[in-house]
Amino acid sequence: MSEFEKQLNKVAKGIKLSVAEKRELEARVVSFMEYHPRREAVAVKKAEAYLASQSYSIISFNNRYLQAALGALAVFIFIIVPAAAERAVPGDVLYPIKVRVNEEVRGGLTFSPTQKIEWETERLERRISEVRLLESKGELTEETEAEVVKAVQAHAEAAQDGINKLRVTDAEEASLAEVAFESALDVQSFVLESDKKEDGRDFGTESEDDLADVVRSARATAAATKGDVFPSHEKVVARLETETTRAYELFGSLDGAATEKEKDEIGRRLSDIGRKIKNGVAEYESGIKTDRLINALSDTRKLISFMTDIDVRNSVSLQTLVPIDYTDEEKLELVASNKAAADKIIERVNSLEEEVVDEAIMEKVEVGIEALQALNERLTEATEQEDLDTQVAISQEMKMVAIDIEKLLQPFETEVSAVDTETESASTTATTTEEVSTTTEEVDTTTEA
Amino acid sequence: MASNRGNNVGKAVALDQEERFLQAFREFNEALFRHATFRLSDREKAIDVVHDTFTKAWTYVRDGHSIDSYKPFLYKVLNNLIIDEYRKRRESSLDAIFEVEGVDESNFSELIGDDVDTLINTLDGKKAVEALTELPDVYREVIIMRYVDELKPREIADLIEESENVVSVRIHRGIAMLKAYTEAEEAKIINKKNE
Secondary structure (H helix, E strand, C coil): CCHHHHHHHHHHHHCCCCHHHHHHHHHHHHHHHHHCCCHHHHHHHHHHHHHHHHCCHHHHHHHHHHHHHHHHHHHHHHHHHHHHHCCCCCCCCCHHHHHHHHHHHHHHCCCCHHHHHHHHHHHHHHHHHHHHHHHHHCCCCHHHHHHHHHHHHHHHHHHHHHHHHHHHHCHHHHHHHHHHHHHHHHHHHHHHHHHHHCCCCCCCCHHHHHHHHHHHHHHHHHHHCCCCCCCCHHHHHHHHHHHHHHHHHHHHCCECCECHHHHHHHHHHHHHHHHHHHHHHHHHHCCCCCCHHHHHHHHHHHHHHHHHCHHHHHHCCHHHHCCCCCCHHHHHHHHHHHHHHHHHHHHHHHHHCCCCCCHHHHHHHHHHHHHHHHHHHHHHHHHHCCCHHHHHHHHHHHHHHHHHHHHHHHHHCCCCCCHHHHHHHHHHHHHCHHHHHHHHHHHHHHHHC | CHHHHHHHHHHHHHHHHHHHHHHHHHHHHHHHHHHHHHHHCCHHHHHHHHHHHHHHHHHHHHCCCCCCCHHHHHHHHHHHHHHHHHHHHCCHHHHHHHHHHCCCCCCCHHHHCCCHHHHHHCCCHHHHHHHHHHCCHHHHHHHHHHHHCCCCHHHHHHHHCCCHHHHHHHHHHHHHHHHHHHHHHHHHHHHHHHC
16 A cells, blocks of 8 residues: 555544534434435325225215215204394294294303393394284284284393393393383384384284284383482493494494485484483583483484384384484574464464454464463563473474464465475474584594593 | 235335435445545535435435445435535636546546556655645545545446546546645755755
């Protein structure tokens, strides 16, 4: 071996991996092997797994089908059927599923007593709505009606029972639940009453009356068993905030679902509620105890029903559900305009003296004029006492009398006085779009503030 | 039963491939590391290329190929990786690789004179080893394969995909270069002393 080779070997022997380096290198390589197993090895493993599963192949094959079938069945039972059942009305095959499965399950998923009461109330509303739908289609049978009457009664009792139980544990919460329940019953009462009044519809049958009776008696029970605990100011305000927020959200999403006129009316009610809340809070802060806030809450609930339930919207006017709450200025304006209408008719009657009018009628007219004068005196008294609400009530009465007198005189007069139109315009001034929008904005700012 | 037997055979094949690879790793990792260190003069880099050599080899096996003889396979992979490394470095030696391309290695006239064994005996061993780093890699490569890895010219020829003659010429020329280099260095020292 040459010197060169000897030297080279000597150097080469000195070039060695340390034990640690060797271990690390091996670990890296083995790790690479593990992360990148041979495809054949994977295939072998797969084959092993396959062979292992061979003895169960028939069962697993069936299982796959069974699983798919069970899955489809589950989807059918738990999703498709309940979804289809939601649209069912009494008499449909799926109706029992809707009432006994869907609604019971949903009821079972409500945990707070308040939610349970609300759910029973909603079920009551659903039943009434179903009956009305069947009635409008002419498919309502006596049997179904009787069933629904029973169901409505049961839901009303369940809700009332819930309120009674809640009163023991949380009297304040129970009072708030009462407000909601009573508002719902009020709305349904109005709906059923309106059906009875409607011409050409076969409402007013015995069962229909029964239904209205059930609702009325539930309303009476609710009023009679009302607790004497007044919910705390904070609780009422908190509930009002929740409910008005919901009402404003619904109002914002009304586009296309309500006419412009309806929207104006709803906007007006929202601003009324806003004002009621503002006044109620001011009263509370100055130590005056009123139920203004509770009224505002009730109005909000009714307004929400009006916005969410197309049934309600189609059968009851908003004015019936939630009458306009006039501002002091509006009230003064209304009183003035009513009084002006009355004055005008008195003046006209005075100028009629020379003309020939049927005597019997003239007697009636004179009775009317006397009544107007008496009312006018009462109005003056109320004005002196600065009792605005009484003034409004008296002036409204005056307007009615004035209209009656005008009707009596109509056959004898070619010149029709402008009582009707003037009074009408005076009473509706407050509902013009412009005013509504301004007041709505005011309420908006107060809510935000 | 038949499937079980097939299964065992499959297992045996799988085990065999993996076992053989690991055996090759244990057998050659040190030699490959030494070779790489000589070629790259960088210990860390040498470990990396050895690691890459084995992962590349495993990837080849994993893809379903079979390696009959690991030694030449591993050296070939390592050699390619080292050349890649040179390319990355773009060192002067890289230029040397390409310079050599113009040299006629089919001219065996230089082999006619002193044979390699005679020539190598005249080398100053220590200085020649030091001078190895100065050689263009094509010469260093074959010299290391021949004298460090103790590969036969036939094996080297297979590895670098050249003819055995070319390998012989490169070894001879490399040694001659080492001789010339060491002598030139010695002459420089003598000259310095004389000055």
